[in-house]
Amino acid sequence: MVKELAWGLLLAPMVVHAETLKAERQQQLLNLLKQDCGSCHGLQFKGGLGPPLLPEALSGKPDSTLIDTIVNGRPGTAMPPWRGFLTADEAAWLVNQLRNPQ
Ligand code: HEC
Helix, strand or coil, X not given: CHXXXXXXXXXXXXXXXXXXXXXXXXXXXXXXXXXXXXXXXXXXXXXXXXXXXXXXXXXXXXXXXXXXXXXXXXCCCCCCCCCCCCCHHHHHHHHHHHHCCC
């Protein structure tokens, strides 16, 4: 009983912290998407140097291909690898944002 209470006290702040980080990280990723990705794909993702990333343009393309493109880039094209900046899970989250814009 005392032991469980102690764990609760120990873990509660960590959980809260993880959630704030997550929200912060989402904001960072959204900024990256707008500023860095937008510089090539267009501020509205209608295309530029890179192809459009609008939901219509991405429909029919599997998540795995898009995530791989973001993480590893496309060698021989202007699309750079982003693996130093985000994880595959985060790339998946970005693909979901692109498919379901707010
Ligand atoms: C320097 C320019 C540049 C930047 C910055 C850039 N891209 Fe790209 N991206 C491209 C180009 C060019 C292609 C097309 C590559 C090809 O010809 O296959 C592409 C392709 C893609 C594709 C595949 C689209 C499809 O229809 O298959 C996705 C998804 C993508 N980029 C996402 C991103 C995301 C997310 C970011 C930011 C983290 C980003 N790109 C930043 C140039 C860029």
